[in-house]
Amino acid sequence: MSVDKSPPLDELSHSEGLITTSPNPDRSTAKATPPVFAWDKLHFLNGQPTRAFRDNLKSDLKYVTTWNYGGMTNDVMVWMNMIHLGLHSNRTPILFPLAGGEDHVGLGPETLSAGNVFDLPRLSQAIQHPVLDWQDVKRGRYNLPWDGMDYHWHDDDELLGCWSIFQTLTANKMPLVREMPHFLHLDVQYTAVPPTVELDGTEGGHTSFGALSQLISPTGRSEALSAQPPLPTYGERPLPPTTPHPEPDDQLACFDNLYWVWSAKVWEWQQYPSPTWQSVGTHMHYTKEVDEIATRYLQRVFGLKEDEHVPPFISIHARHGDFKNLCQNSQDLASCYAPLTEYARHVRDVAAELGRTHGLDSPLANVTEVVVTSDESDPEWWKEVEKMGWHHMKSYESEIARRYGKRYPSIIDSVVQARGAAFVGTSQSTMSIIAARRVIDWNNGPWRLVEWGHR
Secondary structure: OOOOOOOOOOOOOOOOOOOOOOOOHHHHOOOOOOOOOOOOHHHOEOOOOEOOHHHHEOOOOOEEEOOOOOOHHHHHHHHHHHHHHHHHHOOEEEEOOEOOOOHHHOOOOOOEOHHHOEOHHHHHHHHOOOOEEHHHHEOOOOOOOOOHHHHOOOOOOEEEEEEEOHHHHOOOOOOOOOOHHHHOOEEEEEEEOOHHHEOOOOOOOOEEHHHHHHHOOHHHHHHHHOOOOOOOEEEOOOOOOOOOOOOOOOOEEEEOOOOOEEOOOOOHHHOOOOHHHHHOHHHOOEOHHHHHHHHHHHHHHOOOOOOOOOOOOEEEEEOOHHHHHHOOOOOOHHHOOOOHHHHHHHHHHHHHHHHHHHOOOOHHHHOOOEEEEEOOOOHHHHHHHHHOOOEEOHHHHHHHHHHHOOOHHHHHHHHHHHHOOEEEEEOOOHHHHHHHHHHHHHHOOOEEEEOOOOO
16 A cells, blocks of 8 residues: 555544644643753752662652663654653663663764764753653663673672563563663562463454553562562572562562554554654653754755755655565565665655645745665665656765764765654654654645555
């Protein structure tokens, strides 16, 4: 099914597996001005980062955390889910950094904290709830190039009991073990969640914010830990014979993964309502520094001086990369990936929609500039992009990585996608789905997701 029409912003529409949208209630409904939220990290911590995380947690507050899932956009979605769970459970979320050793970024990327990419004080103010980084809580090698020793056991690892969703709800009955506890010098020992947290009518690891909030409440935790027979446990690192397996921590509730968490039904990112997006994601803006980097490179792409404004453009995200593993014939990717002519057709559609939406007198009535982002590495494909008369920043990729870090080319791509007056992305790509949501909410822009894989 090809997405040929953006859902109108003034009515509800639904198409299975694709983003649908409806009016943003914050735009259409008058609300009382909320009380000013006093954002200061020291209100939620004892002070500056400490060697032991417990020394920095306030005794009268509770917190929640989880670990990396894999892939930058997927981890951003986990951050949003964790924050949403914090809202549900009245706990302060502590966001893990992006792991340094991820294969798809290449060897040696920095372990980058969320607050280096997203404006967490602005987010906290918007949602009236504190959001912390692990770099606020505990000392560590944050925002530095990858070092293999970061992902091994250490003599000063702190013991931490956590809940495992995967151990209960997936077929292999094992926790999802990730690198991040090693980086944070944590020795995580898991207790399986009770099977009652599974989202009704699903299988394969899906749960809900309501169920997890109940689990980490005093009553829910007590009931789960008094179950007979006792819930299974697991430790990646065997404990000394004299050390009992720790119960899941009460003050710092932690989970092996929070990617597959929903409010009521699966794949809410692609639907309306999308509670996590509306409560958290739409308020998660980039830092001023990241925005400025993107602006400088867009000025170079358009041949502008530093004091000249970037013209309105339509952004494209053509996801290829590991999608080749989903093609029926990985040796004939041209017959699987959507051709550039298909993206061009959708570009014409959203350009026309911009004129209808904003009026013929608007600067957006005749947007002709297009900026393409993609993980494609074939130089011939990029030559075809240039033949279309479209712009791209592929030639600046190594410079961006050298100046700012290996994660930054992908980060700047995501900013460029969000800057589009309209957006054309790739179906089934989480990066495209989040970019479309940003363009809808931040720019009131139309969008399309291009189908692939069936040609």
